[in-house]
Amino acid sequence: MGEAIVITSGKGGVGKTTAVANLGVGLALLANKVVLVDADIGLRNLDVVMGLENRIVYDLVDVVEGRCRSKQALIRDKRYDLLYLLPAAQTRDKSAVSPEQMKKLCEELKAEFDFVLVDCPAGIEQGFRNAIAGADRALIVTTPEVSAVRDADRIIGLLEAAGLSGARLIINRIRPDMVRRGDMMDIDDILEILAIDLIGIIPDDERIIVSTNRGEPVVAADNALSGQAFRNIVRRLLGEEVPFQDIYRQSSWFGRLKKIIGLGG
Amino acid sequence: MKKMAVEFKGTKGGLTIYCLEGVGFSELLADLEQRLRQRAAFFGEAEVRVNVGGRELTEEQKERLVTVIRENSRLKPAGIVMQPDGSAALPPARRRGDFESLQLEGLKEGRSLVIKRTLRSGQGIHFPGHVVVLGDVNPGAEIIAEGDIFVFGTIRGIAHAGARGDRKASVVALRLSPTQLRIADVISRAPDENPPLPDQAEYAYIADDRILIAAITTKAAAASVRKEGV
Numbered sequence: 001m002g003e004a005i006v007i008t009s010g011k012g013g014v015g016k017t018t019a020v021a022n023l024g025v026g027l028a029l030l031a032n033k034v035v036l037v038d039a040d041i042g043l044r045n046l047d048v049v050m051g052l053e054n055r056i057v058y059d060l061v062d063v064v065e066g067r068c069r070s071k072q073a074l075i076r077d078k079r080y081d082l083l084y085l086l087p088a089a090q091t092r093d094k095s096a097v098s099p100e101q102m103k104k105l106c107e108e109l110k111a112e113f114d115f116v117l118v119d120c121p122a123g124i125e126q127g128f129r130n131a132i133a134g135a136d137r138a139l140i141v142t143t144p145e146v147s148a149v150r151d152a153d154r155i156i157g158l159l160e161a162a163g164l165s166g167a168r169l170i171i172n173r174i175r176p177d178m179v180r181r182g183d184m185m186d187i188d189d190i191l192e193i194l195a196i197d198l199i200g201i202i203p204d205d206e207r208i209i210v211s212t213n214r215g216e217p218v219v220a221a222d223n224a225l226s227g228q229a230f231r232n233i234v235r236r237l238l239g240e241e242v243p244f245q246d247i248y249r250q251s252s253w254f255g256r257l258k259k260i261i262g263l264g265g
Numbered sequence: 266m267k268k269m270a271v272e273f274k275g276t277k278g279g280l281t282i283y284c285l286e287g288v289g290f291s292e293l294l295a296d297l298e299q300r301l302r303q304r305a306a307f308f309g310e311a312e313v314r315v316n317v318g319g320r321e322l323t324e325e326q327k328e329r330l331v332t333v334i335r336e337n338s339r340l341k342p343a344g345i346v347m348q349p350d351g352s353a354a355l356p357p358a359r360r361r362g363d364f365e366s367l368q369l370e371g372l373k374e375g376r377s378l379v380i381k382r383t384l385r386s387g388q389g390i391h392f393p394g395h396v397v398v399l400g401d402v403n404p405g406a407e408i409i410a411e412g413d414i415f416v417f418g419t420i421r422g423i424a425h426a427g428a429r430g431d432r433k434a435s436v437v438a439l440r441l442s443p444t445q446l447r448i449a450d451v452i453s454r455a456p457d458e459n460p461p462l463p464d465q466a467e468y469a470y471i472a473d474d475r476i477l478i479a480a481i482t483t484k485a486a487a488a489s490v491r492k493e494g495v
Contacts, residue, residue, distance in 0.1 A: 124387075150386050153403050157385030193403055193421070195383060 002033075004106040004116040005237070006135035008159075010151030012122030014143045015172040015202070018212055019230075020119040021049045022219040023139075026234035028083035029220065032114040035074065035084040037105075039131035040121035041096055044088035050077065051215020052085055061089035064101040070108055079220075084113070094126040099133035106134025124158060132159065138167040139199060144174055144185040153194055168199035170233065175204045200233035201244060202226050270296035273304070279312040280340065286318055290326060294333055301337035312343040319348065375412050383418065384408065391428075404444055413437070419462070423447070426469075437468040441478060451476050 007020050017040075024036045038046035041061065047053045058073035063086070070086070077083035086109070089096065109116045120131035132138065138159050142152040152169070159167050171187055178184035191198060202208075205226035211218040219230040225245075232242045270288040274281050284293055301308075315330055322330070322345070331342045376394030383398075386405025390396060395412035407423035408414055412434060414426045419440035425447035427434025432449040442462050445454045446469050453469075453476040466481040 150405055154386040154405060157388050160382075160385075193401075195401070 002110040002112075002114045002116060003137070004110055004118060004135045005137050005139060006039075006118040006120050006132050006164075007139045007141060008120035008128065008131065008155055009122065009141040009148070010124060010155040011142075011148045014141050014148050015170075015208075016122075016141050017046050017049050017119055018208060018217075019139070019141050019170060019172070019202075020046060020117050021212075022217045022227075022230040023234055023237065024083055024115075024117050025077075025080060025217040026219040026230050027115050027117075027237070028077070028080040030234060030238065031082065032238075033082045033084075033112070034115045034117065035086055035109050035113045037086045037109070037116060037118045038088035039097075039102070039118050039127065041088045041127065041130075042090065042093040043121065044090050046119050047075075047085060047087045049212050049215060050085055050217070052077065052087075056087045059087045059089040060105070061092050061096045064097050064105060070105065079216075094121070094130065097130050099129050102130045102133040104134075124154065128155075128158070129162075132162055132164060135164060138164050139170055140167050140194075140196070141170045141172055142190065142194075143172050144179070144187075144190060146185065149185065149190055149193060156194060156196060166197075168197045169194060170200045170202065171198065172202045173204040174201055198244070199236050200229055202229040269300075271300060273300070273308075275311075279314065279343065280308060281346075282313060282315045282334075284315065284317045284320065290320070290322075294329060297330075298333050298337050301334065301340070305338040305340075308338055308340055310339045310341060313340040314344045314346055315342070316346045316348065321347065373413070377412075378410075384422065386422075393429075402438075402443075410434075432471045435468050435470040437466070437481065439466045441467040441469065446476055448476055 058068040121127035218227040383400035384406035391409040396410040401418040416438040427449040
């Protein structure tokens with residue numbers, strides 16, 4: 001029996017879909033059977049990020065409405081044998097699915113897969129309620145902006161009210177140089193308000209944009225800092241204790257130089 | 266309520282029973298007996314001195330005093346002090362006013378709601394009484410209480426105390442950094458530039474039609490209780 005994890009944020013555009021794609025690939029690379037479920041009905045794009053758009057025949061709504069079996073709608077990833085996608089419908093909206101149906105679907109998929117990763121739509125309405133209905137735990141994505149943190153806080157409250165406590169936090173798009181200058185919220189500032197466990201910090205990295213546009217998740221790229229950050233989250237999801245990267249140091253070219261020439265650091 | 270004849274005061278040196286002036290000896294014994302019984306468990310087995318003020322007691326009266334203490338508590342009588350001028354017989358802090366009324370001052374009763382978690386954005390409480398939060402009140406969350414608000418954590422959201430017009434209500438927090446504070450019909454908001462988080466517990470109250478914020482130190486809190494009659 002697998003585990004269903006919902007990736008959610010409240011605010012849009014903070015990197016939920018990118019996180020789902022990368023965590024999915026990362027888990028599959030470590031020999032887990034994974035299915036990614038796009039719960040953003042009407043605004044699907046997980047398939048695009050995964051580079052699988054052209055293979056969609058059936059979607060999530062077809063499954064819950066009984067037009068096909070779940071197996072028929074699942075798309076196997078072109079690169080990773082253990083990774084599957086259940087795409088959202090594009091021509092319907094959130095009201096096409098009920099929380100009960102999502103719960104049933106997740107149960108079904110959990111019997112087959114080690115991990116069911118649900119990509120939650122932005123917002124707190126029906127799409128959100130559907131996405132969290134079948135989840136065993138939640139990951140919350142935020143960026144170091146007051147608006148994103150505010151929405152994350154709202155989401156944590158709603159998750160707790162729905163009985164999903166123990167959500168863990170991914171802070172996306174940290175820019176160490178800006179934090180150092182005091183122009184960006186620090187990780188500690190965010191954690192002080194949200195008061196939940198951190199599971200990963202992802203540095204702002206243009207390679208994510210490139211890889212997203214190519215449909216090749218960055219987690220598989222060995223030399224990308226953001227890829228390393230996703231790999232660490234994957235290992236933490238699997239229960240491993242992985243120390244947090246010192247992003248402040250790694251990205252500071254000047255700091256490294258100072259260290260080399262012996263000025264401390 | 267019956268006027269009291271004795272008063273208890275605990276100091277570093279132990280417990281002292283002050284016998285107030287102008288009270289007859291038998292009345293004094295009766296009151297002492299009653300109070301000892303009520304509080305025997307509280308006092309335990311401490312040493313106790315009796316300050317009889319300007320009274321001149323006979324040996325027999327002293328004996329009866331000690332007997333009353335022994336019979337009604339586990340206190341250990343350690344001496345009887347006489348102060349002929351009488352003025353010092355009252356503990357200094359309580360020289361003014363009647364003990365009972367002093368005890369009632371600064372006490373407030375009423376319905377209270379205790380919330381043992383953090384209130385997050387979008388979560389709100391409206392309660393016709395006092396509200397106690399063991400956690401934070403995050404930005405986007407709000408507490409509206411008809412009584413006082415106590416937050417054992419950081420207030421970053423909105424707090425409205427005395428929501429039905431009680432201008433004596435107050436808001437207390439370990440870290441008071443709200444978006445907006447309202448007490449009764451008075452509203453104040455955070456300054457536009459981000460002020461640093463206070464490093465101590467504070468309370469907000471109305472004075473001169475404005476909301477003032479002061480640090481909570483035991484002295485200041487006690488003074489405000491006396492002054493404002495909170």
